[in-house]
Structure formats: structure tokens, C-alpha cells
Amino acid sequence: MSEQDIDRQLVERARNGDKRAFDLLVQKYHRRLMRLLSRMVRNQEEVEDIAQETFIKAYRALPQFRGDAAFYTWLYRIGVNTARNYLSSRKRQMPTISDQAMNDDDDVDERIVAQDINTPESMLLSKQVAMAVNEAVEALPEELRTAITLREMEGLSYEEIAEMMVCPIGTVRSRIFRAREAIAAKLRPILGTTGDTRW
Amino acid sequence: MVSTKQTQTMPFQDAEAWVSALLDGELDDAEAKRVLSRFPDDAAAVARWADYSLVSDALHGDAAGTGAFMARFRAALEDEPTVLAPMPARKLQPAPYLWTAAAAAMVAITWTVWTAAPPDNGSERMAAAQMVAANDIRPVGAQAPANPLEPYLAAHQDYAYAVVSMPEMVVEKVSLAGPNR
Amino acid sequence: MRWALFLLGLGCGVAQAADPLPPQDAAAWLQRIAEASNRYAYQGVFIHQHGDRMQTLQVSNRLSVTGKESRLIGMDGAQREVRCTRGESVSIVGGTSPRLERRLGSRHFPDLLPPDAGRMAAWYDVRLGGIERVAGLDCQSLTLEPKDQYRWGHILCVDKDSNLPLKAVLIDHRGRPLMQYSFAELQIAKATASVSAAAPRTRLATARAVPPEPPNTIVSSAVEVKQLPPGFSRVIAVKRPLAKPGIDVEHWVFSDGLTHISLFVEPLARDNVSLKGASQRGMTNLRTLRVGQSQVTVVGDAPPAAVDLITSSIEASPK
Numbered sequence: 001m002s003e004q005d006i007d008r009q010l011v012e013r014a015r016n017g018d019k020r021a022f023d024l025l026v027q028k029y030h031r032r033l034m035r036l037l038s039r040m041v042r043n044q045e046e047v048e049d050i051a052q053e054t055f056i057k058a059y060r061a062l063p064q065f066r067g068d069a070a071f072y073t074w075l076y077r078i079g080v081n082t083a084r085n086y087l088s089s090r091k092r093q094m095p096t097i098s099d100q101a102m103n104d105d106d107d108v109d110e111r112i113v114a115q116d117i118n119t120p121e122s123m124l125l126s127k128q129v130a131m132a133v134n135e136a137v138e139a140l141p142e143e144l145r146t147a148i149t150l151r152e153m154e155g156l157s158y159e160e161i162a163e164m165m166v167c168p169i170g171t172v173r174s175r176i177f178r179a180r181e182a183i184a185a186k187l188r189p190i191l192g193t194t195g196d197t198r199w
Numbered sequence: 200m201v202s203t204k205q206t207q208t209m210p211f212q213d214a215e216a217w218v219s220a221l222l223d224g225e226l227d228d229a230e231a232k233r234v235l236s237r238f239p240d241d242a243a244a245v246a247r248w249a250d251y252s253l254v255s256d257a258l259h260g261d262a263a264g265t266g267a268f269m270a271r272f273r274a275a276l277e278d279e280p281t282v283l284a285p286m287p288a289r290k291l292q293p294a295p296y297l298w299t300a301a302a303a304a305m306v307a308i309t310w311t312v313w314t315a316a317p318p319d320n321g322s323e324r325m326a327a328a329q330m331v332a333a334n335d336i337r338p339v340g341a342q343a344p345a346n347p348l349e350p351y352l353a354a355h356q357d358y359a360y361a362v363v364s365m366p367e368m369v370v371e372k373v374s375l376a377g378p379n380r
Numbered sequence: 381m382r383w384a385l386f387l388l389g390l391g392c393g394v395a396q397a398a399d400p401l402p403p404q405d406a407a408a409w410l411q412r413i414a415e416a417s418n419r420y421a422y423q424g425v426f427i428h429q430h431g432d433r434m435q436t437l438q439v440s441n442r443l444s445v446t447g448k449e450s451r452l453i454g455m456d457g458a459q460r461e462v463r464c465t466r467g468e469s470v471s472i473v474g475g476t477s478p479r480l481e482r483r484l485g486s487r488h489f490p491d492l493l494p495p496d497a498g499r500m501a502a503w504y505d506v507r508l509g510g511i512e513r514v515a516g517l518d519c520q521s522l523t524l525e526p527k528d529q530y531r532w533g534h535i536l537c538v539d540k541d542s543n544l545p546l547k548a549v550l551i552d553h554r555g556r557p558l559m560q561y562s563f564a565e566l567q568i569a570k571a572t573a574s575v576s577a578a579a580p581r582t583r584l585a586t587a588r589a590v591p592p593e594p595p596n597t598i599v600s601s602a603v604e605v606k607q608l609p610p611g612f613s614r615v616i617a618v619k620r621p622l623a624k625p626g627i628d629v630e631h632w633v634f635s636d637g638l639t640h641i642s643l644f645v646e647p648l649a650r651d652n653v654s655l656k657g658a659s660q661r662g663m664t665n666l667r668t669l670r671v672g673q674s675q676v677t678v679v680g681d682a683p684p685a686a687v688d689l690i691t692s693s694i695e696a697s698p699k
Contacts, residue, residue, distance in 0.1 A: 001231035003224030020239035063284035133257040177216035184250035355642035
């Protein structure tokens with residue numbers, strides 16, 4: 001079953017009244033959505049607010065999800081629209097770069113948007129996570145590192161990885177699992193959790 | 200090479216590996232349906248799902264600090280009326296192949312290392328500086344930047360001027376394109 | 381014309397909208413200014429202002445047999461020290477977890493003009509303004525007005541004796557400042573006998589050579605750039621890791637010597653979603669879009685016209 005189908009299955013469960021299934025989708029996609037949003041909105045708190053609004057809107061709109069598009073595509077679209085609405089409502093409150101001004105380079109000075117600062121605490125945490133992940137990957141035995149890299153960075157299927165590494169698919173599955181476990185184990189002390197609410 | 204079908208039905212070498220395979224869309228349909236039916240009730244599996252998602256995103260540079268995002272979101276979802284709108288049945292699609300074998304053959308595995316130097320006097324710093332490999336040239340904030348544009352701006356400034364404060368930029372006039380659009 | 385109005389409005393006494401210098405005089409001025417920072421050791425404190433950001437830096441520049449070496453220390457904000465030698469710089473970023481950052485560039489104020497600055501006279505009209513005072517020193521004001529829409533303008537004020545820039549302002553086509561550097565205090569040592577062998581003086585006739593490309597030059601790429609603004613050429617092409625571990629991004633730099641525009645080419649995101657967008661902030665313009673199977677990002681300290689020209693001429697390479 002492809003990733004897209006798994007997502008669809010989770011949506012299906014959510015539509016049958018299981019909020020926890022939707023929670024799993026949020027777990028999976030909230031960082032990617034926030035990364036997208038942070039290209040449009042500078043302030044981390046605002047990004048989180050818009051992400052939350054996006055997921056709630058998506059949850060309410062689940063009955064309209066037709067299932068012919070990928071869930072994340074549908075989600076991103078809601079996210080971009082939410083961010084657009086947010087930006088245009090903010091535009092009325094403070095000077096910012098209008099689409100019109102972008103085409104008219106006469107008003108550079110007015111285009112400077114008020115500075116927003118990312119929450120240092122969350123930035124520090126994300127740097128620690130990035131460092132820990134890199135260190136954990138470095139520390140992996142080579143066969144685990146290769147397997148997780150081909151999967152995560154190159155997006156190869158287990159079958160393709162099995163061919164490249166000349167080993168059975170079951171072994172690939174096991175290596176990827178063990179690599180993830182090893183990396184996750186390094187993250188847990190930083191997050192102070194066993195993968196629950198902190199992230 | 201290796202016959203792939205034979206392993207599809209083999210038992211897992213690690214009992215809990217199914218969450219990892221599920222996340223990758225690498226379970227066959229029967230297996231996937233079976234595990235999905237008990238998934239949300241299995242707290243350990245849910246925790247793994249969250250961890251592995253984070254690992255995956257962090258590898259892609261998306262470790263952006265979300266703090267108590269999930270907790271906040273859950274509280275908000277709690278207040279939402281539960282949606283009840285069962286979906287019409289639909290045929291499952293085969294998993295797409297993202298890369299060709301030819302592309303896969305050219306894969307290079309590289310990892311960047313965070314280079315730390317002791318907060319000592321200048322000469323030691325310079326000694327440490329010379330230890331930086333010549334090809335380890337990375338811009339400021341190359342890891343998990345808070346703003347995704349930051350690495351581009353920093354890399355650009357390598358060639359402009361060595362010392363200027365980086366402008367904070369976000370992309371405006373955004374539109375997205377992708378599959379199913 | 382707006383430009384002329386601006387020059388009049390500057391009100392610097394003699395800074396009327398004078399006729400531009402003849403090209404050979406303009407080239408000679410630019411060349412003298414470019415060479416000054418290779419001829420004089422100096423130390424001082426300058427202020428850098430871009431948009432709503434301001435930074436104070438201490439700078440010291442000394443000349444050695446291998447060329448010049450300089451050291452910059454940030455005096456506000458995060459602890460930061462940058463050591464520049466020929467061709468590259470190393471930043472030492474302080475705080476709780478100090479780290480090193482190596483960069484490929486080593487240019488910094490007041491050394492802003494390229495070594496072969498004389499050739500910039502082809503793209504700018506140079507006008508002499510009046511005598512001003514910066515950091516307690518008398519300086520000659522010069523204006524570099526771009527002849528086309530692909531470059532920002534510059535106002536320099538150079539020390540009367542050494543020709544070292546004491547102040548540099550980047551301005552838009554209406555003369556409004558986008559970014560500026562200005563010394564608050566400065567001590568200039570006596571001129572050295574000559575520029576070191578490693579940094580030969582370039583005469584105008586030989587000044588047209590394009591800087592050599594670095595060893596890790598890209599020979600093939602997913603995209604082609606069909607058109608560059610006049611005077612621009614590709615000066616850098618490297619592959620480097622950027623935001624995502626394990627994925628190298630192609631980084632090209634196009635330059636006329638003074639203005640730099642970067643092009644980044646990377647595979648589309650794993651979910652095949654591409655982003656199209658544009659941004660301007662102060663002097664910096666950015667465009668990002670999908671070309672073929674690549675996400676391309678163009679960033680330049682250049683007017684929208686230059687960045688747009690490059691962006692619109694990017695095509696996917698025929699496979």
C-alpha cells in the first residue's frame with residue numbers, strides 16, 4: 001500500500017469519527033506544512049498559528065476531501081490559502097509588500113515589513129535536533145546508514161534499495177527500521193519524551 | 200538480482216518494524232489494512248510514528264522547532280465536533296517509483312558535519328580553522344534554518360561581501376505546483 | 381530626470397549634476413579606489429546599515445607578502461569574528477557553542493570594488509561630487525550612476541589622500557539609500573611601497589579577464605541560462621550542500637564585478653511540489669520557480685530587472 005493510500009486510509013478512519021487517525025496525519029505533516037508556511041510568514045509563532053488553523057480547517061473539510069488528490073497536496077492548498085488570507089488581513093494593519101508594489105520598484109522603502117523574531121527556544125531546540133540527527137546518522141553502521149539514506153534522501157523504494165544493496169527486501173525493511181530506532185533514540189533525551197506531545 | 204515478491208509475506212525480522220514500513224508505504228495491502236485497524240489504539244506504535252516522522256523531516260532539514268504544537272493542536276481538535284462522513288470505496292493505486300534505477304546508481308552518500316571550535320584564544324582558533332576541510336564550505340545556518348531562504352541568502356553572500364547582516368526575506372506572491380494540480 | 385533631480389537635491393554644495401567624467405578618467409578613478417585597500421594598512425570601526433538593520437564592526441587590515449589579511453569583529457549582536465585572507469574568509473561565531481564558518485568570499489568594506497574596477501566605467505557614469513567629511517577625514521564624493529536598469533547606483537566618499545572609501549551607499553534609481561557603510565573612526569597607515577606580487581595592479585587594457593573558475597566547476601546542469609544582463613558573466617559554479625543534508629545544490633554566480641547574482645538549482649522537493657515566488661528586501665531581490673525537474677532560486681543584490689532577466693531566461697537543459 002503506497003504512502004498516499006495509507007494517508008487515504010487514515011483520512012477514511014478520521015471520517016468515520018476517529019480523531020486519532022487525523023492526529024497521525026498531523027504528526028506526519030505538520031513540520032512540512034510549517035516549512036512551507038515559513039516561506040510566506042516570517043514569525044515562528046504566526047507560522048504555528050496558521051498551521052494549526054490549517055489543520056483544523058482541513059479536519060472540518062474532510063467531507064470534501066475526494067481522495068483523488070494526495071492528502072498532503074490538499075493540505076498544502078488549504079495552508080497556502082490560510083496564509084494568504086492571514087497576510088492580506090495583516091496587510092490592512094501594517095505596511096507590507098503588496099503584489100502591486102512588487103511590480104513597481106519605486107517604493108522600496110515602504111516595503112520593509114516589520115521585523116519578527118523567531119522564538120529562540122524553539123530555534124535552539126530545532127538546531128539541537130538537526131545536530132543530533134546528523135550525529136546519529138554518522139554513528140550508524142554503514143549498512144544502516146546506506147539504507148536510511150537511500151530511503152530518506154533519495155526516495156527509493158525498498159525494492160530498489162534491495163537491488164542496490166544486494167539483499168532481500170526483508171533485510172532492507174529491518175535496516176531502515178533499526179536506523180530510525182537508533183536515530184530516534186538519540187532524539188528522545190533532547191525532546192525529553194518518548195515521542196509524545198513535545199513534537 | 201533479488202527476487203522481491205518472496206519477501207513480501209515473510210515475517211518481520213523485528214516485530215515492531217511495521218510502523219517504519221507503513222510510513223514508507225511499503226506494506227502490502229492486506230498487511231497494511233491489518234495494522235491500520237489497530238494502529239491508533241497502539242500507543243507505542245503511535246509514538247514510533249511520531250518519532251520516525253520527526254527523523255524523516257529532520258533529515259530533510261525540517262526540524263523547525265514546533266514546541267508544544269501537537270499538544271496545542273490536540274486541545275483544539277478536542278473542541279471540534281467530530282466529523283462523520285464515511286468515504287466511498289476506491290481502488291488502491293500501485294506505489295509510484297520516484298527514481299529510476301539509473302539515477303539510483305549515481306547516488307552519492309554525503310553528510311555534513313557540524314564543525315565546532317573551542318572558545319579559546321585566537322591562535323588556537325586559527326589552528327582549528329585550518330582544520331576545516333577545503334571542501335567543507337557551508338554557509339551560515341546550513342542546518343535546520345529557521346527560515347528556509349536563509350541558506351540561499353547566506354550562500355549568495357559568500358560571493359558578494361564577507362560581512363553584511365543578512366536580510367530577512369520571505370517569499371511573497373507565492374503559488375504552488377505539484378502532482379494532482 | 382529623476383536622477384538629476386536627486387543629485388541636485390543632495391545639496392552637497394558643489395555636488396551639482398555635473399557631467400559624467402570621460403570614460404578614461406572614470407576608469408582611472410575606479411582603479412585607484414580599488415587599489416587603495418591593497419596599498420594601505422588601516423584599522424577602524426565602521427557601521428553597516430541595511431534595511432532596518434544596523435551593525436557596528438571593528439576592522440583591521442594589514443598587508444603581508446601573500447596579500448592582505450583582515451580581521452573583523454562584530455561589536456554588537458552575536459559574537460562574531462571574521463578573518464579574511466585572499467579568496468576566502470573564516471568566521472568564528474561565538475556564544476555558548478562557538479563554531480567556524482568558512483566562506484568562499486573575503487571581500488568587505490571598504491574593499492568593495494573589484495580588482496579590475498576600471499572596466500566598471502563601461503556600465504556606470506561616474507561623476508565627481510564635493511568634498512565631505514567622514515570619520516574626521518576629508519573625502520571626495522563620487523557617484524556611480526548605472527547606464528542601464530540592471531545595476532544599483534553607488535555613492536562613494538573616498539579619503540583625499542589614500543583614496544580609501546570612507547563611506548559607501550548603495551542607492552536605487554531614485555537615489556534612495558538601500559544599504560550603506562560608513563567609518564566612524566579610522567586610522568590609515570602610510571602607503572606601502574607597492575602592491576604585493578600576489579595582487580598585481582591591473583591596467584585597464586588587461587582588466588577584462590574574467591576571474592578563473594574554481595576547480596569544482598560544474599560541467600553539466602539541469603538548466604541553462606540563455607541571457608545575462610550586459611557585462612555579466614558566470615564567475616562561479618560550484619556544487620555545495622545547502623539546507624538539506626546529503627543533497628548538493630548547484631550554485632552559480634553571475635557578476636559584472638560589482639553586482640552579484642546567484643542561481644541555485646536543486647531537484648524538486650521529495651513530494652514533487654514546486655514553489656513559485658518573488659521577494660524584494662532592500663537591495664536584494666529573490667525569485668524562485670520550477671524549471672523542468674528542478675527548483676531554481678535566483679538571488680541578487682541587484683534591481684528587479686536584472687534578476688527577472690536571468691530568471692526568465694532559464695530553461696531546462698535538453699537531455
